[in-house]
Amino acid sequence: MKIKDQFRFVLQNIKKNKVRTGMTILATAMGCAFLIVLASVGYGLQESIVKDTLEQQIVTEIDIYGHIEEDDNYRSLTMEDIDYLESIDNVNAVTRRNQLRQFPTFSLDDYQSETTAVAAHFPSEVDAGLELDEGRLPEKPNEVVVGYHFLDYFVQDVEDEDIYDEASGEIKDEYLYQADLIGQTLNMTVKKDLDVDGEEQTTPLTVVGILKKPTKEWVQDQNVYISGEVFAGVEAYTGTPGGELGVDGDELDSATVNAFDEVKVYATNLEAVQTIVDELDDSNYASYSVVSEMKQINMLFTIMKAGLILVGTIAILIASIGIYNTMTMAVTERAPDIGIMKAIGANPKTIKQIFLLESSYIGIVGALIGTIVAYLVSFLVNLGLPLIIEFAFQEELPEQLQFSMIPVSLVLISVGICLLVTILSGLRPAKRATQIDVLKAMRREI
């Protein structure tokens, strides 16, 4: 018997029992919709949280803390390590920075600021995405660029005057440097030792550029980016690593001098991050990346989603009782017809197929309606729940917070579970149909 004809039989049978079949489809649809909506909360929250985390960080960035030695101590990274890191596949840039271990004073006329001086490798910084707000990058050893917020703290040196605005707590504009800084010469003053009135050295540096505002809202960049030469000059002057004050100069051995404070690896794309991290692990580098953290968050959510799907499946199992019942009744009702069909030569397999087709039809239509309803409910939840929560708790919710999300994979999983359960629950009634005794059925004894 052709599938097309079997399907025609099924439709005719369903037509004869519209209400009963309709109710069973409704129950299945409700079970399926419940499953999808329930699990969609897991998907929605995961999406929101992951998106939020990713938006606040540079996802391709991998921090390298150091190299783990055999004695479990960390070793700072040197140029050799940088060369190795740059050789890894899909590494876009390896930035390395050294920070002066004292705060130099930068001054221009009667304006001054005490801030961090950082020696950076600009070619790699540019590859990693460093951009200028104004000016150009340094080309000569005595040229510097300053961070975007440097000017917010470059303040007039006045005594006994309240330079802070009482309301905002910020420095009043009138005391801040207002002219164009580019092209001006800053004098960098460093101390030789901890002595307050001790010896000082002043280096004139030309400002050639101002960096772009950092992408992270809360980060303030008021650094002055000096060249490696100037950095080395300070170290030579103090005779200590990083120009640190109050330590013994003998510590200035080659191992610390040539090491970097802060090394970051930038992957070419998000997908490459994990493989790079794995390689770093193998080579005993201690590293941190958002992707590794994401992995743990995702793991947690996977468990949560599995739990939600399991709970949702119970709803479908309940609906399956309805299908079992409906199919059993259908088989009983049609027993005389089945008997006649068997008598004239219908194969038991054909009869089984017809009933399986009918329960599958209920499952498919139920899952279809359930999916549509689930999308509708999900849409309404995302629209309405934030309003309700804001109204009830007077609290503003994060803008991109999404309670419920239904990816295609969830639909496939749910429809799959729904079909599996409906087919399984139709299996026994269908088998019963094949076992109907021809003679009893024809005598109307069933």
Added chain:
Amino acid sequence: MITVNQLSHHFILGKKKQETTLSVLQDISFQVNKGEIVTIVGKSGSGKSTLLNLISGFIRPTEGGIWINDQQVSDLTEAEFADFRLEHMGFIFQSFQLIPSMTAFQNIELPLILKGESESSRKKITLAILEKVGLTEFADHYPSELSGGQQQRVSIARALVLNPPLILADEPTGSLDSETETELLQFIKQLNQEMEITFLIITHDDEVAAIGDRTITISDGRIVEGARSQ
């Protein structure tokens, strides 16, 4: 066409542990040749229907073998027997056994659907058969809208639709008045002569028994007469 060899059958009655057996057929052997009309007669309860049900494959014999068209059908599985029935046997029942929710046309078309015929060829064959049994204008009538004689003609049409070489009938005239009975018997004769269809007909009616080329008489589960053709 049909060979029945040393067939015995008993039913098991009662619940488990206290079951009793009821022996219905003992040592039945006979043959039906191709193109023959064989009638089986006997008192009520003598085992006629049981014999036909065994040949039809609706129940399985306790002992002995049945061959149809050189195929040992008593060895077939249920599914194989179903296919064999569809292919080789037509059935006429006393109570017609039409599906009430299907029209005359749909009832006749059913074996063609089971066989997997295309819709167009189904329509052609069914209409031709409807004409042959003289029910063209009743094609869209449901069984409840037809007289007993008309219903029996629908069931004969259904039995004929796949051109089986053998038709089995259990009391085919049992529910008909004598006028339609005569009509039906004539039709059977005609089919037998025109299409060489073999008939095995159970009856307790002498008039029906008379159309047979041969009559087998059963009494208390044994053949007492007519096992061999003269």
